[in-house]
Amino acid sequence: MIRLHSMTTFLFRVAVLLVMVMGFQAFSQENRFPAPEFESEYTFPETTQPPQEGLFSDLTDVVILTGFLLLACYFVFKTRSRKGLFGLTVASLIYFGFIRQGCVCPIGSIQNVTLSFFDPGYALALSTLLFFVIPLGFALFAGRVFCSGICPLGAIQDLVVLHPIRLPRAVNEGLSMFKYVYFGLAVLFAATGTGFIICRFDPFIGFFRLNANPGMIFFGAGMLMIGAFIARPYCRFLCPYSVLLNWMSRFSKWHLSITPDHCIQCRLCEDSCPFDYIHQPNLDHKPESRRIGLRRLNVLVLAVPLLMLLFGWVGSVLAEPMAQLNHTVALVEQILDEPEGATEPSTDSVDAFRQSGQSWDALLATANSIRKKFYVGGWLLGLFIGLVFGLKWIRLSLSWSRKDYEPDRGNCLSCGRCFQACPNDKENLLISQGV
């Protein structure tokens, strides 16, 4: 019996190999083995198609997001309750983090929106667009309430702020420039269809899914450990979405205020912000002479375009190495690197390309157009980074007069920690009176 089976095995293999060697290409399109003719009553089982599992539909998630944002506004403006915001932080971490497990989040949606503008074939989902727009809309009217506790990435970091230390201003400002570079790169890579780097280097998604490779876990755990001392490092120094939120929140119609009443300059809130986003009053501030100030401003304003050109040039030089990260460009390089007369394809990609029967010219044209996009994009990215750095430089050189303790409108994460420090707050007043 055994011998019979190995005999059939052998015969089958010989037959199949013969077919293959004879190169009946058309034959491979058909079924090699005829459909069975069952004598018993046999019906083909259905190939199952399990749908995506989720607690709620995508648009329900949008409604929940909006509800949470409204709740955050309520806690920031109406009840001025840090406790409420803390509860919201925990709730968001549980729902948007551990239950919904991240995707698509407003941070990552930057890339989806960008791709939809540059790739007409990409279908942007309505819920993704709304996830992108709604927190920005709220920032325009109420400041960064999204960051206060709704963003799951912010929430997980906010809960580990144990012993925040104050960074020197230069370090704080310097590190915060990274997010502009990250933002620019993310837009460039999404626009060229190369990849979604924000999602790829998301530090906390591994925790939310309780499943990730060691690199991701180390990155996330490291970020949380640093976060115990340097509060919310991802939000302050890396988050690309915070670039957009910052622009919106800076001009917001309303914004969190430290005191519900007039500031009495008691300095109690001075150390309450773990992110160092409270501006202190400088009543002894003396404006410098107009002549000197103007001259410096003129020099800086002239320097900005030079800075932009410099960065733009650097961006254009880096365009080629960045383009190599694109799948199509890399494939073209691999094919060009194939040794002369090689019979075996050097990589799986080359193999797949050969099997697909796509034309080499079409592939080359696509790769060249992507390269061109990277070149233009590299310039634009450089100009953007140069402009941002230049404006930051100008801003740092200007001195403002302030009378009260105020949150930095662009950066303030609306976490409400300063509420607890203000003695004007009714709740705090009652506590101090022993009620």
Added chain:
Amino acid sequence: MNESTHDKTLKRKEFIRDSFQKGMTFVLGFLAAVGLRKAQNSNTVWQIDPEKCIHCENCSTKCVVEPSAVKCVQDYPICGYCQLCFGYFQPNANELTSAAENQICPTDAIERLFIEDPYWEYNIREDVCIGCAKCVHLCEVFGNASFYLQVRHDVCVNCNDCSIARHCPADAFERVSKDKPYLLKT
């Protein structure tokens, strides 16, 4: 700086902020409107185009879910119901039994059921399938190609940036509508 000039400065500041706020609202509204025109009601999910797939085994190792959300599926109407299934048995199998040493599948994820002489049904046990595509490869090379890989959406967490798609040498991953989330051959 006396009080009145301070008030003036404040008013000017408020005016500037107000104008910028309106401008930004307009920009965001414009962006949303343009986006809305392109936006589709249904979300997308990842799926493998079986025509492009080259069964390279990346699906079993690159997925963020473990074991991979990519599984082999059996497309029954294509299957030849062979007694000697090339996707099931080792080429040098001593006998046609489900003993581990005879199987291609490293996890015993294919169930072999006798229907009638000489036909056998092959089912995938998805809870143990790791999506390594060993069976898929042999079924496509020697058989009817009724085994092929599909992303199973009850397992897939639908990452915005699919890790396997990024590593796929054949560019076989694509975003498909959530309403029709499978690319089956039949």
